[in-house]
Amino acid sequence: xxxxxxxxxxxxxxxxxxxxxxxxxxxxxxxxxxxxxxxxxxxxxxxxxxxxxxxxxxxxxxxxxxxxxxxxxxxxxxxxxxxxxxxxxxxxxxxxxxxxxxxxxxxxxxxxxxxxxxxxxxxxxxxxxxxxxxxxxxxxxxxxxxxxxxxxxxxxxxxxxxxxxxxxxxxxxxxxxxxxxxxxxxxxxxxxxxxxxxxxxxxxxxxxxxxxxxxxxxxxxxxxxxxxxxxxxxxxxxxxxxxxxxxxxxxxxxxxxxxxxxxxxxxxxxxxxxxxxxxxxxxxxxxxxxxxxxxxxxxxxxxxxxxxxxxxxxxxxxxxxxxxxxxxxxxxxxxxxxxxxxxxxxxxxxxxxxxxxxxxxxxxxxxxxxxxxxxxxxxxxxxxxxxxxxxxxxxxxxxxxxxxxxxxxxxxxxxxxxxxxxxxxxxxxxxxxxxxxxxxxxxxxxxxxxxxxxxxxxxxxxxxxxxxxxxxxxxxxxxxxxxxxxxxxxxxxxxxxxxxxxxxxxxxxxxxxxxxxxxxxxx
Numbered sequence: 060x061x062x063x064x065x066x067x068x069x070x071x072x073x074x075x076x077x078x079x080x081x082x083x084x085x086x087x088x089x090x091x092x093x094x095x096x097x098x099x100x101x102x103x104x105x106x107x108x109x110x111x112x113x114x115x116x117x118x119x120x121x122x123x124x125x126x127x128x129x130x131x132x133x134x135x136x137x138x139x140x141x142x143x144x145x146x147x148x149x150x151x152x153x154x155x156x157x158x159x160x161x162x163x164x165x166x167x168x169x170x171x172x173x174x175x176x177x178x179x180x181x182x183x184x185x186x187x188x189x190x191x192x193x194x195x196x197x198x199x200x201x202x203x204x205x206x207x208x209x210x211x212x213x214x215x216x217x218x219x220x221x222x223x224x225x226x227x228x229x230x231x232x233x234x235x236x237x238x239x240x241x242x243x244x245x246x247x248x249x250x251x252x253x254x255x256x257x258x259x260x261x262x263x264x265x266x267x268x269x270x271x272x273x274x275x276x277x278x279x280x281x282x283x284x285x286x287x288x289x290x291x292x293x294x295x296x297x298x299x300x301x302x303x304x305x306x307x308x309x310x311x312x313x314x315x316x317x318x319x320x321x322x323x324x325x326x327x328x329x330x331x332x333x334x335x336x337x338x339x340x341x342x343x344x345x346x347x348x349x350x351x352x353x354x355x356x357x358x359x360x361x362x363x364x365x366x367x368x369x370x371x372x373x374x375x376x377x378x379x380x381x382x383x384x385x386x387x388x389x390x391x392x393x394x395x396x397x398x399x400x401x402x403x404x405x406x407x408x409x410x411x412x413x414x415x416x417x418x419x420x421x422x423x424x425x426x427x428x429x430x431x432x433x434x435x436x437x438x439x440x441x442x443x444x445x446x447x448x449x450x451x452x453x454x455x456x457x458x459x460x461x462x463x464x465x466x467x468x469x470x471x472x473x474x475x476x477x478x479x480x481x482x483x484x485x486x487x488x489x490x491x492x493x494x495x496x497x498x499x500x501x502x503x504x505x506x507x508x509x510x511x512x513x514x515x516x517x518x519x520x521x522x523x524x525x526x527x528x529x530x531x532x533x534x535x536x537x538x539x540x541x542x543x544x545x546x547x548x549x550x551x552x553x554x555x556x557x558x559x560x561x562x563x564x565x566x567x568x569x570x571x572x573x574x575x576x577x578x579x580x581x582x
Contacts, residue, residue: 079155086158087174092128121472124197124400128171133393134196135160136175136189141205141228144353150176153203160202160227168390168454169488170397172200182208186215193220197397200389201226206263207300223396223404229267231385234392234409235445236268236326236349237275238416239383242444243371245421247345249323251276255343257322259315259357260329261286266302268326274406275413282306283318286329290318323347331355340366351375351383371441380442387446388412391454395461398481400473411464415456420445422452423526423553438553451489455482509534512565516540519552526554529561536562 061069079085094100102108112126124130139153157174164170175192179185189199189212199222204212209226216224225231244251256277258265261284273279284291284306288298293307312318319325319338324347327334334350334357342348348363350356353375360372360379373381392412396404421439446453459475459482466474475481511528513521516538522545525536538545542564549556558564567573 086155087161087172123194124473129195130197130397130400131169132171132173132196133164133198133200133397134175134189134192135164135172135200135202136177137202138177138179138185138204140180140203140208142203143228147205150178157202160200163386164200164390164393166390167386167448168394168458170390170393182211182215186212186219189216190219193222196222198223198225198393200393201228203228206266207302209263210302217403221402223393223401225389225392225404226263226267227385227389229263230271230404230409231389231392232264232328232351232383233267233271234388234412235383235385235416236351237271237410237413238387238420239349239373239381239444240272240324240347241275241413241417242420242439243324243347243349243373246439246441246444247323247347247371249345249347252278253281254323255281255283255321256324256326257283257285257315257318258326258328259285259333260327260352261291261303262328265326265328268328269306271406271409271413274410279306280308283308283322285315285318289313289315325349325357327351327357329357331357334358336362336366339363339370342367342370345369345371347371349373349383371444373444381444382448383445384448386448387416387453388457391457392461394454394485395458396465398458398473399462399465399471399475401462401465401470402472403470405464405468405470407468408461408464408470411460412457415460416445416453419450419452419456423555424523438551454485454489458485510537511535512537512539514539516565517544517548519548522549522552522554522556525562526556529556537565538562539565539567541568542566 093104095104115122115126135157137150137153137157139150140147142148142153142156145152154174154176157176161172161174164172173196177185177188179188192199199216199220201209201213201216201224204226209229213224213226213229241251244254254277256272258269265284269282269284273282284303286298286303288295290310290313291299291303291307292313293309295307315333316335316338320341321343323343325334325339325342327348327350329352331352332355334348336358339346339348339358346367346369348358348370350358350360350372351374356374356376360374363370363372372379373383375383377384392404392408396408401408420443423438459478462471462475462481463478465471511534513525513536515521517540521538525538528534528536542558545564546558556562
């Protein structure tokens with residue numbers, strides 16, 4: 060007899076299959092960006108007019124970014140050897156995943172994608188196939204290639220290709236983990252130079268995370284790596300490789316349980332259930348626990364809270380706070396990379412993305428952002444270490460930071476000259492009303508001595524709007540309401556509004572007409 064859980068899973072499976080089949084099989088299609096309605100359009104798009112664009116590219120290859128879609132086109136490439144949650148299912152069966160990745164690129168950053176599934180396991184041949192695609196794309200996103208093959212493939216491609224190559228399973232995960240890690244340290248009042256970090260798992264994602272955390276300032280000697288063979292220690296020979304050996308510890312300890320004692324941070328990228336409650340209980344105060352195995356984390360948040368009420372927890376799941384999700388990163392990394400013409404993605408660009416994500420989580424939310432967060436809208440803290448995937452500010456924060464880092468590190472072929480104008484351009488993509496409202500905002504900024512009264516000064520959406528008005532210098536707000544309520548709610552929503560400094564106050568309780576008015580209105 061099936062359980063409610065079984066029935067729910069069966070329903071989800073049916074819905075997923077219908078989603079992929081109807082009304083058109085698959086999730087992607089090609090959409091023309093130019094009209095094709097008459098003979099002249101045909102002559103311009105193809106023969107003879109297309110020859111002019113070809114000749115310009117022959118004269119200067121950089122013109123390909125001017126006359127073709129290459130500058131906004133990314134290849135999502137796999138051989139299907141390590142598909143999340145499914146394993147080695149091969150290239151054909153991995154196609155729905157790659158199409159899904161293409162949809163995310165388009166939805167969140169407006170980037171076009173061709174998904175390419177390659178039936179090749181010989182690594183040198185795989186590298187040759189991918190490298191030969193360089194004239195077609197502005198960037199390469201490697202996906203679901205098993206470790207350690209993925210390390211070899213990415214390094215070989217980066218050495219051969221003059222366009223950015225990014226293995227999202229490694230670097231996308233590392234960037235989001237890095238942001239959550241920095242904010243976890245802040246919430247837990249810990250120093251990056253002093254914390255002890257224990258990791259369960261030593262695959263591509265885990266090792267990339269550790270490498271980036273070291274670049275962010277975590278001492279390598281403070282990292283304890285465990286995998287299927289136990290602790291990575293000096294002299295160990297089982298399941299060792301060059302990428303693991305740099306984290307080998309000189310110690311007599313051998314198990315995860317032993318090294319967890321006194322740990323400040325647990326980073327899990329391994330398998331469900333490997334972290335036990337006694338291990339969590341043995342950790343240092345305000346332990347930071349990133350249980351990122353999917354679909355079952357190394358330990359469930361409710362199990363952690365049974366033994367450690369002071370824990371700061373993140374998972375890879377959407378049904379718990381602090382979801383570590385690569386979609387927070389990869390669309391915007393590529394947006395900034397493509398727009399700046401970066402020839403590679405440097406560690407400086409990755410670090411810029413880390414700080415952009417971490418700082419965004421600490422910023423106050425305006426009304427639109429709060430709407431994207433829904434019932435989870437609240438200020439920075441234990442349950443809000445990182446932004447949510449649908450936070451509309453991600454594009455405006457991460458892409459410019461990455462583009463600037465590309466220029467600063469000398470890899471931007473087309474550096475952004477006016478970063479403010481670039482941010483405005485990104486904003487028009489995120490907010491459909493951006494182009495329409497821009498002249499209105501400009502006029503408002505030019506006006507002098509503007510005063511705007513807000514009748515419902517205690518309401519959340521009004522307070523968030525007033526914060527924007529203050530930040531943009533659009534007017535001097537007057538809030539109508541009770542001072543203590545306005546102050547308490549501004550603090551609750553993480554706003555920086557200060558009475559007398561940022562806005563004037565009209566206290567309704569001091570007006571003798573207030574009671575008569577609301578009683579009359581109520582009747």
